[in-house]
Amino acid sequence: MAKTPPPFSRFEWMIAWRYLRAKRSEGGVSVMTWISLIGITLAVFALIATLAVRSGFRSEFVGTILGANAHASLYSHGEVNLAGRLDRRIEDFDALAAAAREVEGVITAAPLVKGQVMASRGDRNAGAQVYGMRAEDLMQVPGVAGSSEAQGDLSRYGDGIAMGSGMARTLGVRVGDRIKLISPNGVRTAMGTSPRVNVYEVVYIFSVGRYDIDSTRVYMPFAEAQSYFNREGYADEVEVMVQDPEHVERLVLPLLQAAGGDYGVWTWRDASGSFLRALEVEDNVMFIILSILVLVATMNIVSGLVMLVKNKGRDIGILRTLGLSEGSVMRVFFLCGSLTGVVGTICGVILGCLFAIYIDPIFSFVNFAMGGGVWDPSIRGIYALPAELRAGDVITAVGLSLGLSFLVTIIPARRAARMNPVEALRYE
Incomplete structure (x- = not known):
């Protein structure tokens, strides 16, 4: 009895990589796939940059408050x-x-x-x-x-x-x-x-x-x-x-x-609590908006993968005829779509981390290009745009991007696996 190959075997990776490297004339990667790759990169970059600025702004705001004001005050009623x-x-x-x-x-x-x-x-x-x-x-x-x-x-x-x-x-x-x-x-x-x-x-x-x-x-x-x-x-x-x-x-x-x-206690949270709560609400709203942006970018993977499945209908029929199971075909196209998400996520993480690390020269250049006055400390309270890169924020962005990329890829991959090989080869 023939031994069944394990999931994500070497030949499945080889076929998926061959499809991704194929030229457009050969029915390979479509323009939509490149669009989804760029979209995921920019979405992850924006998410990490926003989370870093959010963390930096809160740390700077709280740090300057605690650095010059009492943490708590005892006062008489x-x-x-x-x-x-x-x-x-x-x-x-x-x-x-x-x-x-x-x-x-x-x-x-x-x-x-x-x-x-x-x-x-x-x-x-x-x-x-x-x-x-x-x-x-x-x-x-x-x-x-x-x-x-x-x-x-x-x-x-x-x-x-x-x-x-x-x-x-x-x-x-x-x-x-x-x-x-x-x-x-x-x-x-x-x-x-x-x-x-x-x-x-x-x-x-x-x-x-x-x-x-x-x-x-x-x-x-x-x-x-x-x-x-x-x-x-x-x-x-x-x-x-x-x-x-x-x-x-x-x-x-x-x-x-x-x-x-007859004394009372007034803490720094009592004095700045409303601002911190407003900042927290704004952070949550921005995270939801940018998460939707990541979802939109990953949805482009579906379009690209559907076009790839359509172009590779004949290949799917041949592979099924040679003995590939539905699971193997599904995993091949799952790899095609998920690799786009993985590469886009990696590129987005690199750009986002570089932005957070070099925010000072980037901000200085933007301020110079705009003729100065981009950041008004009398309104924002602090003198520069801060950014604090945290491992938890990066992991959150990576998990969100990869999770959505893998999830949306399953639908067209299942469609490819369930394709009837007879129908795929009828007109060949």
Whole structure:
């Protein structure tokens, strides 16, 4: 009894490769097959590039937020004072910060004074958000203390102020220059409250990578901020940095228990949650759209394979007459179609990975070709288009492309296998 050859035997690969190499005049690969190959390449490239930019944008956005802002803030629920205003002052701020530092997973906790002022130098003005913080606590803020584009000496922080690079450009300020800070809630007199105007030396200029922070943020020594904003003896809130900011919500209850009073916790996810949710929805929609694009590209394989089956009807009849089973014929044409998907996917992965790796020079060239201004940091918040190539994203794109390519190939391959050899050879 003759031994049945195993599936995807060498002769099946040989026949499939022969059909793919055949010239158009010999009934070989059609124009539709080349179109499907190019379409799959471009679709996979677009999918990987989009996933890389999506991952890079989220990482950059979250990284710059966590690099300059508190992961969580402890604030007082407050009491209504005699003037009818809600007073949220924290008088035992050092004890509260010490209790927060005892919570497992907390790196540091620091009291903070916040206020809005007008910064002025010469005829230039800019709105500024002042953060009053101690020098040792400011050293724990990675986006400020670890800024790669920083200017000046942070060790002189006690002698002046630190400001963002965007505000420094707006005011035309360099390290060593002096600026005015004007607060509307200043000195209290018998005639009312007059604005407070103080002059400070700029000792440090930082860049955290976010336009809205670099263009508005000013750091002032904690004691000086208390005096400047009339906060003597108390703080506005306590900033907390944690080891795992992505899961900061796990520490909300422990922090509340450690505070042991009428306090609340506000995390970075509470502040930026709506944007992150909108970003997630946009990511999902873009993935669906690009997945449909991949499906459309793979559907072209069906057209090309149907034409190949039609052109090779005589060959199918001869092969069946020689003893090839329906399964063998099906696998031959399955290989013809799936190889198109495999080659297109490989080319698309290469292009997508190269795009993610060399996005900076590509973006610079596009910006130069368009005359500049392609990326506005005041709108998008970060200074450049980021991309982060992740193995999971590449595997997702490859799996989607190959899965669809193999799936759509089955239909015309089955049609070829079920072709009647008598009908195929009747008019030959």
